[in-house]
Amino acid sequence: MRITFELISGQQFERLCILLLQAEGFDTTEWDLPSHQDRGFDLLASPPASSELWAVECLRTENLSALRRAASDLNAAQRLSGTSGSMLITSAALSPKTKSELTHLNALSKIWDKNDLETIFNRHPRVRHAYTSLLTSIEEIDLLLPPRPSRTAKGRELKDRLSNLPTGKEHWKEYENLGVEILSWVFSPYLRTPRIQSWSEDELDRRDAIFPIKKGNDFWDNIHAHHRARMVVAEFKNSGDELNQVDVESLAQYLYPNAMRPFGLLCGRVAASKSARKARRRTWQASGGLIVLLFDDDLKELIDRKDRNEDPTEVIDIQLDEFFLELAP
Template structure:
């Protein structure tokens, strides 16, 4: 049974049925538009469990940034409730980065596709009910899906994986990152203005994207940052970017020109000094910088390809940044 064919509401209902069939009592189930955990359970042993259900229909793996956001949400919910355990149930596999993220939280358990299939095998009545629903979906969508081949890897991901890091390929990396950002965000972002400058004897280029109105995610960022532009800078370094690289993009952000938001693209996750400098940039000058490495860009492309919102990766990073920010 291919549960990926279910919409998110049907999948959440399926999860609730399977958890209930395992002896858990459903105490609460979320309503659309109401913030909170998707399910609250009481286990057979009497423990209270908060459950978050994630179902990306056209996404194979759950990105690390999304998992980080989910675990933060679960922890916050747990402080408002009398909770013993936290549970993430997903129809998606977890990426390597997502598994590393989950391992940081001892009280969060994950149930994935293998648990769903095993639970369906143990509960044939539930399996028959949802198989009938999927059969109906197949009949409705059959004319639409005829002759469609399995999607191959996006060529932008293939190019990024093949491109070597280092100064010898800095120009190709800049060009590729601009193509990736264009693919991810053109409309609502307008086409970028490419600005040349000299750094380390290289003709470095920045991309300055106007943020147009009409997309709720970018509208929120535009208002919160008081920024009409996104400045993107690209570092094809073999080593993780540090404080100097954050200072480089920081100097091209200028709040009075409504240019307060920047994206630093790099091959590897940035170093701790880079994180500290990003904090200083915001606290001292209200310049907000998001740092995207190869893993982040690939996850964003995959989200875009699967019909999901690539801004989720940026939003998760910003939420984490502001949640731990202090004076």
Template sequence: MTSDDTLSRSRLLRDRLDACPPGQNGWREFEDAALETLCHLLVPPLTRPLIQPRSLSGIDRRDAVFPNRIGDTSQAWGLLRMDHDARYVLVEFKNYERDEIGKEEIDQTRNYMNKSLGRLAIVVCNKSPHESARRRRNIVYSEENKVILFLTTVHLHEMLDMKDRGDDPTDLILDSIDEFLLQHE
């Protein structure tokens, strides 16, 4: 893909993200646009995601799970695999109209994480989470050592800009983890 192709693709993805109506009417559109954006940004080095995989009992249905097969700790995803047992990267999508992401959504994401999946998840949302979500993820980290990141559409735009400049968009994820760990109490 040439740099012009990358720029065109990024422009298209930005437009798709921005065109998603918030709330129930636009949830599928948002999930599809955000997932396509993450694939553009993170595959490779991550492997294409499993979409809505269910647990054996069928009770748990995760929005997307990106396999992380990078073992080399000199690479960002290899380091994340080692530091957070991130053999898979769980991604949940939240496209709310009026409500904000709160502690319930954090608990849902936390419950999806287990030893085989790893301790790193990303909640992709159309707006910033409520303070209760931020506090709840601190508790989850303190009690279970699970890291839940928030990426808004603003972050996805920034990651697209990074890719367009030839930078690694994973750096924003690493920076988000550092920011989270430094503010944790």
């Protein structure tokens, strides 16, 4: 059974997770205690035939940055609460690499993602029937309501162009132009019209987009105040490979605190490698240059937040929280 969680609320997703946990033999008798509120987890549960007590967080999101923050918060909450384990349940479909990374970096006992939830649904027809009945009710209610406003044509267009754009050097200029267009649209009016600087480096064309920061947005005002940044430097890599150390160092050499441009956005098509993250840490420690790593899923999340009239800077803020929490000498 293929499932979707887009139509249900976060609270409904949490209650659905409780049903699935119970169906799998977990004891969740303490799930609704008020003392668990604002503690970094949703409920306490004991695994089947075990005396252990786990802190469990149920998160309906497709955003990887939000998942990383939740996993980090859950790890801290588990240690604070004194429970013997922790479990993250998410509506996102995770790759084996991402699932393993989240588990080991945050000492999680278990993760259920969308693929796991589909398998568990098929083992428990009563829960599956309850869920399909809920979806049917939502659809019937929607038929009685006025049509929901569709996402903006601009947002759909940008996401479609990004999805359809091939990787590779022959399309690098298209990707840079599209990246500048996405950042300009998403962060307008607080990132002003960018200045495009071009030069040749190692016989390869390279362009940076430099966005002056306009006052009036809490996030960009904080970047200006805390990091003395009057400008944001963006660079775009249209490679089909992960962002790597060389990509980070390429942008880092143009971040210059004395020119009030210590803040950079490095955009690539695929998530960053371990070497890229290490190079980003070295850049911060050596020169105070702060680099945010964005790939296709992050850019699409920025567009979605803009469409929903939500603050798109939350995507960057989550990543910065993660970076500084993990930073060590």
